[in-house]
Amino acid sequence: MQTATSTILSLALISAAVAVPVASIAKARADNGILNLLAQSNLLGSSADPDITAECFNHFSPILNQISTNFSVQYEQCVTVASQAAANLSAKAAQNRVAFVNETSAICSAFTSCHSDTANLDFFNCYATAASTDINEIYNLSTDASNAAISLKGGLQQIKDTEDICTNTAQSTYTEKTSETFKELNECFVNGLPTASTIAIN
Numbered sequence: 001m002q003t004a005t006s007t008i009l010s011l012a013l014i015s016a017a018v019a020v021p022v023a024s025i026a027k028a029r030a031d032n033g034i035l036n037l038l039a040q041s042n043l044l045g046s047s048a049d050p051d052i053t054a055e056c057f058n059h060f061s062p063i064l065n066q067i068s069t070n071f072s073v074q075y076e077q078c079v080t081v082a083s084q085a086a087a088n089l090s091a092k093a094a095q096n097r098v099a100f101v102n103e104t105s106a107i108c109s110a111f112t113s114c115h116s117d118t119a120n121l122d123f124f125n126c127y128a129t130a131a132s133t134d135i136n137e138i139y140n141l142s143t144d145a146s147n148a149a150i151s152l153k154g155g156l157q158q159i160k161d162t163e164d165i166c167t168n169t170a171q172s173t174y175t176e177k178t179s180e181t182f183k184e185l186n187e188c189f190v191n192g193l194p195t196a197s198t199i200a201i202n
Helices: 002-019 024-046 050-116 120-191
Strands: none
Touching (some): 050 120
């Protein structure tokens, strides 16, 4: 009797561990909820008929495994989508960076062209003209660079917020469905296997 119960507890823990993503916060949340449910199931399972216990576990184990798999897939999708969005945003920022570099190069070349003037008067006049011409461009460049930085920061934060909402939803669904399944498992230990499970896996 004790062996059967220990086997159920061990296999259920393995099932729960498979579902947990690499993220430590998600793992801690999942483990806390699962361990509480396992403790309840273990108490009920220890008082149940060994045949009923085995029958219940054989029925609900695939359901728990599927919930775990679904959670892992959903969680990874959240991370993948966020990573791709961040990569796309970074690619656009890199294009803007090239445009800024080209613009500053053009501004600098206006000054470096003055270096070929051998006469000091011509050199100073050339610098004065270049500075007068480029002052508005430099001001606009400063404004545009500041706006680009704000936009990039905001975009990355939005991606992060969306990822957090997505992973939190996956975590919530996993916990809810696991809880429902363990409640049904507990009922099975007391009343036997139901004719049809009401748990929705997907």
